[in-house]
Amino acid sequence: MFRYVYPTAAEGALVPAEDFDPGRIRNEAFFEKLYGASAAEVGKHIANVKWLPKLAKKTVQVTRIFGINDRLGKVSDALEAMPAELSRYGFKPGGGFVWRPIAGTDRLSVHSFGAAFDINVGFSDYWYNNRNKADPKAHIPFKNRxxxxxxxxxxxxxFIWGGRWYHYDTMHFEYRPELLLYKKPG
Ligand SMILES: [Zn+2]
Known part of the structure; x- marks a missing residue:
């Protein structure tokens, strides 16, 4: 999980190097321990968050564990106070808690643990859709809006951002404070 150091937004616009996926590789048992090992167990901790209550009037579901619901609420408040050309990116959220594997894999998505949020399905760029279908080993072009x-x-x-991954998912954010704090020793 700590193989790559996550580059924060302060490092500016970046095109991730091949297979550079900070935070995308996860120990599932660890997440099950933190958030619950089944939809029912995770579900006990799920809370509704009012997302952009003035501008978009949506409700999204994330876990209460580690105060993730309140943290997402703070993001919502701050985004709503931003200029319209920024707040509009929150208008079509893709959702929070859904118990499901990552598309095309048998690994659980972080959405299964209620610790992830997709900000906008209308401005989403996803590596899988932009890969070279005829040549799976070809370089995946990076896209982000x-x-x-x-x-x-x-x-x-x-929260970290899926736009820092070679296997990018640019609408995706997940609660990973350990990666924001982490720096490689030496
Ligand atoms: Zn997502």
Whole structure:
């Protein structure tokens, strides 16, 4: 889980190097221990968060564990106070808690633990859709439409961004404060 050092928004716009996926490789048993090992167990801790209550009037579900619901609420408040050209990126959230594997794998998505949030399905770029289908080993071109000011806001509240991954998922944020604190020794 600590093989790669996550580069924060402060490091600016970056194109991730091949297979550089900080935070995307996860120990599932660890997450099950933190958040619950089944949909029912995780579900006991799920809370509703009012997402952009003035502008978008959505409700999203994330876990209460580690105060993730309150943290997402803080992101929402701050995003709602931002200029319209930034707050509009929050208008079509893709959701929080869903017990499901990552598309095309048998690994659980962090959405299964209620610790992830997709900010906008309309501005989403996902590596799998942009890969070379005829040649799976070909370099995956990087694409992103999510402004770094928004990434910064999530990072301030403990979330990392899927736009820092070679296998990118640019609408995806997940609660990983350990990666924000982590620096390689020496
Ligand atoms: Zn996601």
């Amino acid at each position: 999510i402004p770094l000011q928004i990434v910064e806001l999530f990072e301030e509240n403990g």
